[in-house]
Amino acid sequence: MEKEIRVKQALNNNVVIAKGPLLEEVVLIGKGIGFNRKKGDTISVSEAEKTFVLTDKIEIEQYQTLIKHQDPALIEFLNDIIFYIEAQMDRPLNEHIHIALTDHLSFAIKRADSKIQFSNPFLFEIKSLYPKEYKVAQNIVKQIKEELGVEFPEGETGFIALHIHSAITDRKIRDLNRHHELIALMVELIEENLNITINKDDVNYNRLLQHLHRAIDRVNQDNLLGKEEYLKNVLKTTYPICYNLAWKLVKVMQKQLNKPISESEVLYLTIHLRRLTNKI
Template identity: 55%
Template structure:
């Protein structure tokens, strides 16, 4: 049986916000679906090519304010991109990506057409931290370049990868930004402490970044990795430079994350740092 919803707002010829009897508000997208329609009218869900929920009041306001700045022909295309991302990641996307990524892509296209280049200083960190999201973002950028006849700078791949990661993990973009900035800071502390330069494209760097990411995740959930006092004492004697540096890193993490760090993190960090110094 077809289900009817009541039109709450016609955003343009192709987009309507409607009241759903079960899910509150839904966004209906379809070519010409809003043409000649008025608030209070009923419309069948089957008339839309695509629908998505919009339960957050703030996101609804953002979406409404965003519509006048987006070429109507692109609304369908951006929604196709979101479906593509969900399939490639093989995960349900958090609804906030509909607003956040639509906003980002629309203004990125405008920037590209005006020749404005945005540098992303954390591109290599993002690629190492979120390799699958980064690969999907590369594919999305290629789709946008073809469709919009623009050329996105490489930095946009990193920004889109962050949006994808946020949508599949339900982490806020501000938390994600904080984490990769912290990892970049920790890497610099390591390089200074061990007097070496880590190749940002090397396997060593990728392993380091993944280890630091897992440590940050453990700190966030307050995970205790066990008490290994004897091993800690042995590492302290065998590798004093790496052991002391591991505690320096822990203090940076405690300060930036404003959370306690389990002592056992020093063990794992020391072992990892020692691997870096042991390279031929």
């Protein structure tokens, strides 16, 4: 990156958009970096605590609008939150988190102040599937309470964890939500077909969630498992109810993901379903 570039716009005292001859527009973040800066001023990249590039013009406009309509002190605090996430996860974050999480948290704070609460239907699954992200999100919720005096409901912790996972995997929030909706649908089918109410504290339920999560990832990555003919014959004969239900679940996955699924996924699902209940 060029060492010196020119200010295009100071969004507030701590955020500047700049551009160099060889660069796309780059966002510079740092305490006081935008103070008294005017368009055309030369600025050193080394002055910034964090730099990131938004190449999409729509995203640039979204970020500019977001910053302009928020208290600069809040934006500074939320930038610190994003630095904290990057340090805790110890890996680069997708730069879109500067828009997505800042936008989400600013509205979440307003909702909390107005006593408006949103339920999170995937809270348990998020806790189970993304434990590290959830722990970091819990610490962020504590920081928000200490710094701003705002107390979030537990569901909000799950939403923050989802944004963190999105940023470290480069997966969009809407795709993650579709993923969780599919898992929720399959869990509902399991309860209906086996006539059980699943105990979410059961370790076998946690294992089932992990398996469904990995199975969906394998399908999305076109990573098909090899055939297991012997295991297939044993499971089909020994646990026919679980085996048939596993096939039903795989067909649901195929329809939702619109991709072929390895027959071996049926076998591993059968094993997880057998562990889940002693009624069969």
